[in-house]
Amino acid sequence: MPEGQHGDSLSLIPDEPQTFKRQQGKPPLKKTILIIDDSRFQRKANEGTFGRAGYCVLSAVDGEEGLRIARDKIPDVVLLDMMLPKLDGPALLHALKNDLRTAEIPVIVLSGLPQINAAKLKSDGAAAYFEKSKLATENGSSELISTVEGVVSSSRINR
Template identity: 45%
Template structure:
């Protein structure tokens, strides 16, 4: 069973992703800020990470830098999510595998997770 770590401070989005991915057979771990997400990734190494761009405590770009700096998490594909356009997000972030614009469609989420997992295998 593949594990997806969802790091998003918006509870409703995290719950929807948890339900959607859980229904598709993924084990889903949820964290509500970047610092907590890094801790969760160390506890249960995920196969893919879905990371929100704008969060309190530790935002997406800072979380991505920390994940890529750690050899244990550096190679895990990261799907960056934001309501902002990707051009804006890309100015502050690099090293992510895919980008999802919020609000997203169910099939877009599933396709992005599938593609990220396939890019890593």
């Protein structure tokens, strides 16, 4: 092959489960959301939902990875599942709210457990609570986006 021509193309796919997305025809990315969920299906669905809504999407598959990414990237909002390996949701929420670097990041708890006490979560620092069962409804994704946008707009972090 002549110099400068190669049969291989470059792959720019990251090895980590973080995704940075920009949709064609959309305005520049507005806010960054960190989705922490061990359910691949739920995580990918939410990545798509928020990517299409114009968010820069970061994701983590467990609590330890979520904490590391939150501390490193300081997202505008965190969408947190409660049932996680390595560091569960309540422990991760506590760690985020007790770290000066991440304490002001609003955290929205996303859970499939109806017995979760939303009032207790709010007293522990959660900005909002959203039941996963609502995502199965016709307007579930738009309700989740509205919840996130409301939390982000009222957040003390304005970047």
